[in-house]
Amino acid sequence: MKTLAILLLCAAVPAMAVVAPPPIPDGPVTYNSVSYDAPGDIPSPDAAITPAATGPISASSSEYRGNIGLNLYTSNYQVRGMGVTNRYSCHGWSSVRASYIPGSRNLFNWGLRQRISGEFGIIWDAKNYLGDTPLFNLNYGIGKEIFPNLVAEIGYSLHRGGMEGAFAKWQHHVPHRFTQDLNLTLTFNDHQRGFFGHGLMGVGVYGLTGTFWDFEVGYRFTDVVSRGSLGVDLELSGGLSPSFGYWGGGVEGVDAYRLRAAVVPYHKDGKFGRDARLYFRPWIQFSWAGSNQSKIRRALYSGAVDSFQTTVGVEGGYQF
Numbered sequence: 077m078k079t080l081a082i083l084l085l086c087a088a089v090p091a092m093a094v095v096a097p098p099p100i101p102d103g104p105v106t107y108n109s110v111s112y113d114a115p116g117d118i119p120s121p122d123a124a125i126t127p128a129a130t131g132p133i134s135a136s137s138s139e140y141r142g143n144i145g146l147n148l149y150t151s152n153y154q155v156r157g158m159g160v161t162n163r164y165s166c167h168g169w170s171s172v173r174a175s176y177i178p179g180s181r182n183l184f185n186w187g188l189r190q191r192i193s194g195e196f197g198i199i200w201d202a203k204n205y206l207g208d209t210p211l212f213n214l215n216y217g218i219g220k221e222i223f224p225n226l227v228a229e230i231g232y233s234l235h236r237g238g239m240e241g242a243f244a245k246w247q248h249h250v251p252h253r254f255t256q257d258l259n260l261t262l263t264f265n266d267h268q269r270g271f272f273g274h275g276l277m278g279v280g281v282y283g284l285t286g287t288f289w290d291f292e293v294g295y296r297f298t299d300v301v302s303r304g305s306l307g308v309d310l311e312l313s314g315g316l317s318p319s320f321g322y323w324g325g326g327v328e329g330v331d332a333y334r335l336r337a338a339v340v341p342y343h344k345d346g347k348f349g350r351d352a353r354l355y356f357r358p359w360i361q362f363s364w365a366g367s368n369q370s371k372i373r374r375a376l377y378s379g380a381v382d383s384f385q386t387t388v389g390v391e392g393g394y395q396f
Contacts, residue, residue, distance in 0.1 A: 140353070141179070145393035147171040152387040153199050153206065155239045156290045156317035157332035157363045159385040163378075164206045164242070171197030171211075183218060191217040191229065199238075209253060211237030217261075225266045233257050233278075244283030246376055247324050255283030267351060270296040273313070278322075286321030294336075309340040309350065311359075319368065324375035330366025331381075337361075356392040363387065 153165040175193035183190060193215045201207035217231030234256050235241060241253025259278040266272065273293040280286055294313025301308040317331045338359035342349025349355055362384075369381045 140395035141177040142396045143173075143175045143393055144396075145173045145175075146391060147173070147197070148390045148392060150387060150389035152382075152385050153239070154332075154363065154385070154387065156288070157315060157334035157361075158239075158317065158365065158368075159332070159363055159382045159387065160206065160239060160380055161382050164204050164380060165199050165201055166204065167200035167207075169197055169199040171195050186220070188218050188220050191215075191219060191231075193217075197238075206238065206242055209237040209241070211235070211241065219261075225264055227263045229261045229263070231259050231261070233259060235283075240284060243323055243376075248283060250283045253283075256281050257284075257288075270298065272296065272311075280322055284322055286319065286323075286327075288317065288319040288322045288331075290317045291315055296340075300339075305344050307342050307344060307349075309342060311338040311340060312336070316366070318366075323368065323372055327368050327371040327375055329368045329371065331368050332363050332366055334361055334363045353395050354392075355395070356390075358390050359388070361387045361389075 147170055149168060149170050151168040152159045153169045154160075173193065173195035175191060177189055177191050181187070181189035195211075195213045197211050199207040199211070212235075214234045215231055217229040219227050219229030219231075221227050235254070237253050240255045244250045244255045245253050257278045257280045259276060261274060261276045263274045264272060271294075274290070276288075276290040278288045280288070292313055292315035294311055297310040297312070299307055300310045313336045314334065315336075316333045318329065319331050320328045323331075336359060338357050340349055340355070340357050342352070346352045347354070363382075363386075365381050365383050369383065372381055373379050
Protein backbone atom coordinates (compact mmCIF):
# COMPACT_ATOMS: atom_id res chain seq x y z
CA MET A 77 0.00 0.00 0.00
CA LYS A 78 2.76 2.47 0.89
CA THR A 79 4.76 1.64 -2.27
CA LEU A 80 1.70 2.16 -4.45
CA ALA A 81 0.98 5.51 -2.78
CA ILE A 82 4.56 6.72 -3.36
CA LEU A 83 4.36 5.76 -7.04
CA LEU A 84 1.11 7.69 -7.41
CA LEU A 85 2.67 10.75 -5.79
CA CYS A 86 5.72 10.60 -8.09
CA ALA A 87 3.49 10.42 -11.16
CA ALA A 88 1.23 13.30 -10.11
CA VAL A 89 3.29 16.33 -11.26
CA PRO A 90 3.90 15.15 -14.86
CA ALA A 91 0.25 14.13 -15.09
CA MET A 92 -0.87 17.61 -14.01
CA ALA A 93 1.21 19.15 -16.78
CA VAL A 94 -0.67 17.35 -19.56
CA VAL A 95 -3.28 19.50 -21.29
CA ALA A 96 -5.77 17.70 -23.51
CA PRO A 97 -6.14 19.21 -27.03
CA PRO A 98 -9.44 20.91 -27.86
CA PRO A 99 -11.99 18.81 -29.77
CA ILE A 100 -12.12 19.18 -33.55
CA PRO A 101 -15.43 20.84 -34.53
CA ASP A 102 -17.79 19.20 -36.99
CA GLY A 103 -18.74 20.90 -40.27
CA PRO A 104 -17.17 23.95 -41.93
CA VAL A 105 -15.08 26.33 -39.85
CA THR A 106 -15.64 30.09 -40.18
CA TYR A 107 -12.76 32.45 -39.36
CA ASN A 108 -13.65 35.90 -38.11
CA SER A 109 -11.41 38.90 -38.59
CA VAL A 110 -9.20 39.79 -35.64
CA SER A 111 -7.90 43.28 -34.82
CA TYR A 112 -4.47 43.60 -33.22
CA ASP A 113 -4.60 47.37 -32.87
CA ALA A 114 -7.04 47.80 -29.99
CA PRO A 115 -5.29 47.75 -26.59
CA GLY A 116 -6.34 45.25 -23.96
CA ASP A 117 -7.65 42.56 -26.34
CA ILE A 118 -5.33 39.95 -24.85
CA PRO A 119 -5.45 39.80 -21.03
CA SER A 120 -2.46 38.98 -18.89
CA PRO A 121 -2.21 35.27 -17.94
CA ASP A 122 -2.24 36.28 -14.25
CA ALA A 123 -5.14 38.73 -14.57
CA ALA A 124 -8.14 38.02 -12.34
CA ILE A 125 -11.35 37.24 -14.24
CA THR A 126 -14.47 38.63 -12.60
CA PRO A 127 -17.80 36.96 -13.46
CA ALA A 128 -20.85 38.95 -14.41
CA ALA A 129 -22.42 40.81 -11.51
CA THR A 130 -25.90 39.58 -12.47
CA GLY A 131 -25.42 36.14 -10.91
CA PRO A 132 -26.15 35.27 -7.27
CA ILE A 133 -22.57 34.30 -6.53
CA SER A 134 -19.79 36.86 -6.17
CA ALA A 135 -16.31 36.59 -7.64
CA SER A 136 -14.70 33.16 -7.40
CA SER A 137 -12.36 32.58 -4.49
CA SER A 138 -9.70 31.57 -7.04
CA GLU A 139 -9.11 35.30 -7.54
CA TYR A 140 -7.66 35.53 -4.04
CA ARG A 141 -4.02 34.56 -3.61
CA GLY A 142 -3.95 34.66 0.18
CA ASN A 143 -6.08 33.72 3.14
CA ILE A 144 -5.80 34.33 6.88
CA GLY A 145 -8.18 32.05 8.76
CA LEU A 146 -9.15 31.82 12.41
CA ASN A 147 -10.43 28.72 14.08
CA LEU A 148 -11.92 30.81 16.86
CA TYR A 149 -12.97 27.76 18.84
CA THR A 150 -13.62 24.06 18.22
CA SER A 151 -15.09 22.07 21.08
CA ASN A 152 -13.13 18.85 20.34
CA TYR A 153 -9.67 18.32 18.92
CA GLN A 154 -9.83 15.98 15.92
CA VAL A 155 -7.73 14.83 12.98
CA ARG A 156 -9.72 14.14 9.81
CA GLY A 157 -12.80 13.54 11.92
CA MET A 158 -11.14 11.18 14.43
CA GLY A 159 -11.47 12.69 17.89
CA VAL A 160 -9.43 11.92 20.99
CA THR A 161 -10.97 11.18 24.36
CA ASN A 162 -11.12 13.62 27.27
CA ARG A 163 -8.12 11.87 28.77
CA TYR A 164 -5.93 13.68 26.25
CA SER A 165 -8.00 16.75 25.38
CA CYS A 166 -11.20 17.93 27.03
CA HIS A 167 -11.49 21.70 26.45
CA GLY A 168 -11.27 22.01 22.66
CA TRP A 169 -8.75 24.04 20.71
CA SER A 170 -8.17 27.19 18.62
CA SER A 171 -5.75 28.06 15.82
CA VAL A 172 -4.70 30.63 13.25
CA ARG A 173 -3.74 29.62 9.73
CA ALA A 174 -2.44 31.39 6.64
CA SER A 175 -2.14 30.43 2.98
CA TYR A 176 -0.52 32.25 0.07
CA ILE A 177 -0.18 31.58 -3.67
CA PRO A 178 2.76 33.48 -5.26
CA GLY A 179 1.97 35.57 -8.33
CA SER A 180 3.61 33.36 -10.96
CA ARG A 181 1.28 30.52 -11.96
CA ASN A 182 3.42 28.98 -14.69
CA LEU A 183 6.05 27.02 -12.75
CA PHE A 184 8.39 25.02 -15.03
CA ASN A 185 6.29 26.38 -17.95
CA TRP A 186 3.74 23.70 -17.08
CA GLY A 187 1.00 26.05 -15.86
CA LEU A 188 1.60 25.02 -12.24
CA ARG A 189 1.18 27.30 -9.24
CA GLN A 190 2.75 27.10 -5.78
CA ARG A 191 1.02 27.37 -2.41
CA ILE A 192 2.62 28.00 0.98
CA SER A 193 0.53 27.55 4.12
CA GLY A 194 0.85 27.09 7.85
CA GLU A 195 -1.15 26.77 11.05
CA PHE A 196 -0.41 27.43 14.70
CA GLY A 197 -2.79 26.14 17.36
CA ILE A 198 -3.29 25.58 21.06
CA ILE A 199 -5.27 22.75 22.65
CA TRP A 200 -6.97 24.30 25.67
CA ASP A 201 -5.87 21.82 28.30
CA ALA A 202 -2.27 22.32 29.36
CA LYS A 203 -2.47 19.57 32.00
CA ASN A 204 -3.19 16.85 29.41
CA TYR A 205 -0.60 15.29 27.14
CA LEU A 206 -1.75 16.88 23.86
CA GLY A 207 -2.26 20.30 25.40
CA ASP A 208 1.15 20.75 26.97
CA THR A 209 2.76 21.47 23.59
CA PRO A 210 1.47 23.97 20.98
CA LEU A 211 0.99 22.46 17.56
CA PHE A 212 1.92 23.82 14.16
CA ASN A 213 1.76 22.63 10.57
CA LEU A 214 3.80 23.87 7.61
CA ASN A 215 2.83 22.96 4.05
CA TYR A 216 4.18 23.50 0.55
CA GLY A 217 2.24 22.43 -2.51
CA ILE A 218 2.37 22.58 -6.31
CA GLY A 219 -1.01 22.52 -8.01
CA LYS A 220 -2.97 23.04 -11.19
CA GLU A 221 -6.61 23.30 -12.27
CA ILE A 222 -6.87 20.16 -14.42
CA PHE A 223 -10.59 20.54 -15.17
CA PRO A 224 -13.00 23.43 -14.50
CA ASN A 225 -13.39 23.74 -10.70
CA LEU A 226 -11.08 20.73 -10.08
CA VAL A 227 -7.58 21.44 -8.71
CA ALA A 228 -4.87 18.81 -8.21
CA GLU A 229 -2.02 19.48 -5.78
CA ILE A 230 1.00 17.50 -4.65
CA GLY A 231 2.66 18.69 -1.47
CA TYR A 232 4.85 18.25 1.60
CA SER A 233 3.73 18.75 5.20
CA LEU A 234 5.62 19.13 8.47
CA HIS A 235 3.67 18.63 11.71
CA ARG A 236 4.66 19.25 15.30
CA GLY A 237 2.53 18.32 18.28
CA GLY A 238 -1.11 17.32 18.18
CA MET A 239 -2.27 13.76 17.65
CA GLU A 240 0.29 13.00 14.94
CA GLY A 241 3.20 14.15 17.10
CA ALA A 242 1.97 12.25 20.15
CA PHE A 243 1.48 9.01 18.22
CA ALA A 244 4.92 9.38 16.61
CA LYS A 245 6.58 9.69 20.00
CA TRP A 246 4.60 6.80 21.46
CA GLN A 247 5.16 4.49 18.49
CA HIS A 248 8.63 5.38 17.20
CA HIS A 249 10.16 7.43 20.04
CA VAL A 250 10.99 10.39 17.76
CA PRO A 251 12.16 13.61 19.47
CA HIS A 252 10.08 16.76 19.66
CA ARG A 253 6.87 15.13 18.33
CA PHE A 254 7.67 15.84 14.66
CA THR A 255 6.11 14.09 11.67
CA GLN A 256 6.46 14.62 7.93
CA ASP A 257 4.37 13.42 5.02
CA LEU A 258 3.84 13.75 1.27
CA ASN A 259 0.31 14.18 -0.02
CA LEU A 260 -1.78 14.39 -3.15
CA THR A 261 -5.09 16.28 -3.07
CA LEU A 262 -7.95 16.72 -5.52
CA THR A 263 -10.27 19.62 -4.60
CA PHE A 264 -13.57 20.39 -6.33
CA ASN A 265 -15.62 23.54 -5.74
CA ASP A 266 -18.37 24.55 -8.15
CA HIS A 267 -19.46 27.97 -6.90
CA GLN A 268 -22.34 28.22 -9.36
CA ARG A 269 -23.96 24.79 -8.84
CA GLY A 270 -23.03 24.42 -5.17
CA PHE A 271 -21.17 21.09 -5.24
CA PHE A 272 -17.83 20.77 -3.41
CA GLY A 273 -15.54 18.08 -2.06
CA HIS A 274 -12.02 16.72 -1.90
CA GLY A 275 -9.94 13.56 -1.93
CA LEU A 276 -6.62 13.32 -0.07
CA MET A 277 -3.93 10.64 -0.12
CA GLY A 278 -0.96 11.01 2.23
CA VAL A 279 2.21 9.01 2.86
CA GLY A 280 4.06 9.35 6.15
CA VAL A 281 7.83 9.62 5.65
CA TYR A 282 9.02 10.52 9.18
CA GLY A 283 7.61 9.98 12.66
CA LEU A 284 4.58 8.10 11.38
CA THR A 285 4.77 5.86 8.33
CA GLY A 286 2.02 4.24 6.33
CA THR A 287 -0.73 5.92 4.34
CA PHE A 288 -3.82 7.95 5.19
CA TRP A 289 -6.77 9.07 3.10
CA ASP A 290 -9.60 11.56 3.46
CA PHE A 291 -12.72 11.94 1.32
CA GLU A 292 -15.53 14.48 1.55
CA VAL A 293 -18.50 15.48 -0.63
CA GLY A 294 -20.95 18.28 0.02
CA TYR A 295 -23.57 20.66 -1.33
CA ARG A 296 -24.16 24.35 -0.69
CA PHE A 297 -27.80 25.48 -0.42
CA THR A 298 -28.05 29.19 -1.23
CA ASP A 299 -30.53 31.69 0.20
CA VAL A 300 -31.88 29.39 2.90
CA VAL A 301 -32.72 32.58 4.77
CA SER A 302 -33.00 35.96 3.01
CA ARG A 303 -34.05 39.18 4.75
CA GLY A 304 -33.30 42.53 3.16
CA SER A 305 -29.60 42.85 2.40
CA LEU A 306 -28.65 39.82 4.54
CA GLY A 307 -28.96 36.12 3.93
CA VAL A 308 -27.73 32.71 5.04
CA ASP A 309 -26.42 29.78 3.00
CA LEU A 310 -26.27 26.20 4.33
CA GLU A 311 -23.45 23.73 3.62
CA LEU A 312 -23.99 20.00 4.23
CA SER A 313 -21.20 17.48 3.79
CA GLY A 314 -20.12 13.97 4.70
CA GLY A 315 -16.74 12.29 4.81
CA LEU A 316 -14.63 9.35 5.90
CA SER A 317 -10.92 8.91 6.60
CA PRO A 318 -9.21 5.51 6.17
CA SER A 319 -5.58 4.80 7.08
CA PHE A 320 -3.25 1.84 6.60
CA GLY A 321 -0.43 1.43 9.12
CA TYR A 322 -0.21 5.18 9.77
CA TRP A 323 -1.19 5.11 13.44
CA GLY A 324 0.69 1.89 14.22
CA GLY A 325 1.43 -1.60 13.05
CA GLY A 326 -1.70 -3.52 12.08
CA VAL A 327 -3.94 -0.42 12.33
CA GLU A 328 -5.68 -0.68 8.97
CA GLY A 329 -9.23 0.37 8.22
CA VAL A 330 -11.42 3.43 8.66
CA ASP A 331 -10.44 6.04 11.26
CA ALA A 332 -13.74 7.95 11.34
CA TYR A 333 -16.96 8.88 9.59
CA ARG A 334 -18.46 12.36 9.83
CA LEU A 335 -21.45 14.52 8.93
CA ARG A 336 -21.16 18.29 9.00
CA ALA A 337 -23.46 21.30 8.68
CA ALA A 338 -22.27 24.90 8.43
CA VAL A 339 -24.19 28.16 8.08
CA VAL A 340 -22.63 30.96 6.04
CA PRO A 341 -24.10 34.43 6.67
CA TYR A 342 -23.61 36.83 3.76
CA HIS A 343 -24.30 40.36 2.64
CA LYS A 344 -25.91 40.69 -0.78
CA ASP A 345 -23.54 43.49 -1.76
CA GLY A 346 -20.56 41.18 -1.20
CA LYS A 347 -19.27 42.83 1.98
CA PHE A 348 -18.91 39.46 3.73
CA GLY A 349 -19.82 35.82 3.32
CA ARG A 350 -19.90 33.47 0.33
CA ASP A 351 -16.80 34.32 -1.71
CA ALA A 352 -16.26 37.80 -0.29
CA ARG A 353 -13.03 38.86 1.37
CA LEU A 354 -14.50 38.48 4.86
CA TYR A 355 -16.31 35.32 5.94
CA PHE A 356 -17.77 33.89 9.12
CA ARG A 357 -18.95 30.28 9.50
CA PRO A 358 -20.45 28.52 12.56
CA TRP A 359 -20.72 24.76 12.18
CA ILE A 360 -21.61 21.47 13.87
CA GLN A 361 -20.17 18.02 13.13
CA PHE A 362 -21.08 14.48 14.15
CA SER A 363 -18.20 11.97 14.11
CA TRP A 364 -18.21 8.21 14.55
CA ALA A 365 -15.06 6.15 15.08
CA GLY A 366 -14.37 3.48 12.47
CA SER A 367 -12.83 0.05 12.68
CA ASN A 368 -9.43 1.45 13.64
CA GLN A 369 -10.63 2.55 17.09
CA SER A 370 -10.14 -0.89 18.66
CA LYS A 371 -6.87 -1.45 16.74
CA ILE A 372 -5.43 1.82 18.06
CA ARG A 373 -6.44 0.80 21.58
CA ARG A 374 -4.52 -2.48 21.21
CA ALA A 375 -1.48 -0.79 19.63
CA LEU A 376 -1.20 1.91 22.32
CA TYR A 377 -2.72 0.03 25.25
CA SER A 378 -4.95 3.05 25.68
CA GLY A 379 -8.44 4.18 24.67
CA ALA A 380 -7.31 7.32 22.83
CA VAL A 381 -10.20 7.60 20.34
CA ASP A 382 -13.83 8.40 21.17
CA SER A 383 -16.61 6.25 19.73
CA PHE A 384 -18.81 9.29 19.01
CA GLN A 385 -18.37 13.04 19.24
CA THR A 386 -20.57 16.05 18.65
CA THR A 387 -18.32 18.98 17.83
CA VAL A 388 -19.25 22.64 17.36
CA GLY A 389 -17.01 25.39 16.10
CA VAL A 390 -16.78 28.93 14.80
CA GLU A 391 -14.35 30.02 12.11
CA GLY A 392 -13.74 33.19 10.16
CA GLY A 393 -11.16 34.76 7.93
CA TYR A 394 -9.99 37.30 5.40
CA GLN A 395 -9.05 36.64 1.78
CA PHE A 396 -6.71 38.88 -0.18
